[in-house]
Amino acid sequence: MTAIATRLEQKRDVSGAFPGPRSQELAQRRSAVVAAGVASSVPVYAADADGAIIRDVDGNQFIDLGSGIAVTSVGASDPAVVAAVQESVEHFTHTCFMVTPYESYIAVAEQLNALTPGDHEKRTVLFNSGAEAVENAVKVARLATGRNAVVVFDHAYHGRTNLTMALTAKSMPYKHGFGPFAPEVYRVPMSYPYREETEIKGEDAARRAIAMIEKQIGADQVAAILIEPVQGEGGFIVPAEGFLPTLAAWAKETGVVFIADEVQSGFCRTGAWFASEHENVVPDLITMAKGIAGGLPLSAVTGRADLLDAVHGGGLGGTYGGNPVACAAALAAIGTMKEQDLPARAGHIGDTIGSRLRALAEKTDIIGEVRGRGAMMAIELVKPGTGATTKEPNPEATKAIVQAALAEGVILLTCGTYGNVIRLLPPLVISDELLVDALDVLETAILAA
Numbered sequence: 001m002t003a004i005a006t007r008l009e010q011k012r013d014v015s016g017a018f019p020g021p022r023s024q025e026l027a028q029r030r031s032a033v034v035a036a037g038v039a040s041s042v043p044v045y046a047a048d049a050d051g052a053i054i055r056d057v058d059g060n061q062f063i064d065l066g067s068g069i070a071v072t073s074v075g076a077s078d079p080a081v082v083a084a085v086q087e088s089v090e091h092f093t094h095t096c097f098m099v100t101p102y103e104s105y106i107a108v109a110e111q112l113n114a115l116t117p118g119d120h121e122k123r124t125v126l127f128n129s130g131a132e133a134v135e136n137a138v139k140v141a142r143l144a145t146g147r148n149a150v151v152v153f154d155h156a157y158h159g160r161t162n163l164t165m166a167l168t169a170k171s172m173p174y175k176h177g178f179g180p181f182a183p184e185v186y187r188v189p190m191s192y193p194y195r196e197e198t199e200i201k202g203e204d205a206a207r208r209a210i211a212m213i214e215k216q217i218g219a220d221q222v223a224a225i226l227i228e229p230v231q232g233e234g235g236f237i238v239p240a241e242g243f244l245p246t247l248a249a250w251a252k253e254t255g256v257v258f259i260a261d262e263v264q265s266g267f268c269r270t271g272a273w274f275a276s277e278h279e280n281v282v283p284d285l286i287t288m289a290k291g292i293a294g295g296l297p298l299s300a301v302t303g304r305a306d307l308l309d310a311v312h313g314g315g316l317g318g319t320y321g322g323n324p325v326a327c328a329a330a331l332a333a334i335g336t337m338k339e340q341d342l343p344a345r346a347g348h349i350g351d352t353i354g355s356r357l358r359a360l361a362e363k364t365d366i367i368g369e370v371r372g373r374g375a376m377m378a379i380e381l382v383k384p385g386t387g388a389t390t391k392e393p394n395p396e397a398t399k400a401i402v403q404a405a406l407a408e409g410v411i412l413l414t415c416g417t418y419g420n421v422i423r424l425l426p427p428l429v430i431s432d433e434l435l436v437d438a439l440d441v442l443e444t445a446i447l448a449a
């Protein structure tokens, strides 16, 4: 295994003005033409990006600890992805798989059927975005079971379309004012170990949710349970051990389709190909997007053949779903993940981040918890002195830390229902040296807050 070649020097450099004159000019042009509802968390504009570095239009270089929201796991312009896209686009840009099909779509389905958990007979269908994959997984579950209800969890995030807004837990900014929402969506308590009032085992937290489902909906009315094995936007919440397997076992007993939304946690991010694997959960359906195609828009639903094949011809699809250029990119990105053994690399990154942040938590009382799996790590920040008692969320410090790190050349994302979680999602190809440099910056920013 040789390291991936990079074009841009993998080095942080914010010696220029910040935000520089070109970024400021673009911000002005933008405000006159781009809808205000699209917000950007960083005030600089990208000119180039490679590996774990984003270079802005004024020549500043930032270490990217967000990967464009968990997308560029193989780096921002992986040479294998770039070459595959160029090769593909020279032949055709689009024919529509529903009109004139092509091989790369089939090859992606073969890969996903082989890589996802379980050795049962599987089928795959491709789409463009994570939300679209989630919508279609629900369609499949409803048709295959003949039932309507969908069970989701506190702190869940599943997208911004009408059905996925209903599935998402957080009002502001995702749902506020955008109703009415789709019916037959029921929310039950998540296992959120840090914020349980009294410690509760994963199995018991699952039984708490199951009791609500049985009382309030009725098991025989439920088409699907939809859950992120590690919650993303909700705050990188890892449920207590036993929670996911207990839910999956109950779903199996009652004929409920268990859907794992691995849009953020999939494709090596957590130290395994899919986060479901950490507890040997075999979902009936898996939704995937984000890291799947090295940055090109592609998403997928993979799962039990009997469920997916229950749908009549023409019932699933979309004009662009499984675009040939995106499929070529996915095949190349998956190739890089295998070649570079990115599941192992994610585990190593997680160990580096985890030990560093846990040591830091000893030095400051605003770190309530360090948690996550693999290279999907986060810190939850609380008001000073409340860590052992009320655990009062500290969104102010969260903001201040992210801004201070950015000014030093490190891009960080926040998340969490209470806006008090900093999440670390580095490209999995980041070098140890660059990662340590970014963690130095983060540590300084935390200690200053």
Ligand SMILES: *Cc1c(COP(=O)(O)O)cnc(C)c1O
Pocket (backbone or CB within 6 Å): 128, 129, 130, 131, 132, 134, 157, 158, 159, 160, 228, 232, 233, 261, 262, 263, 264, 265, 289, 290
């Ligand atoms: C990002 C995300 C989605 C939505 O994906 P889009 O591509 O933005 O539509 C759905 N589920 C999870 C878990 C996500 O993290």
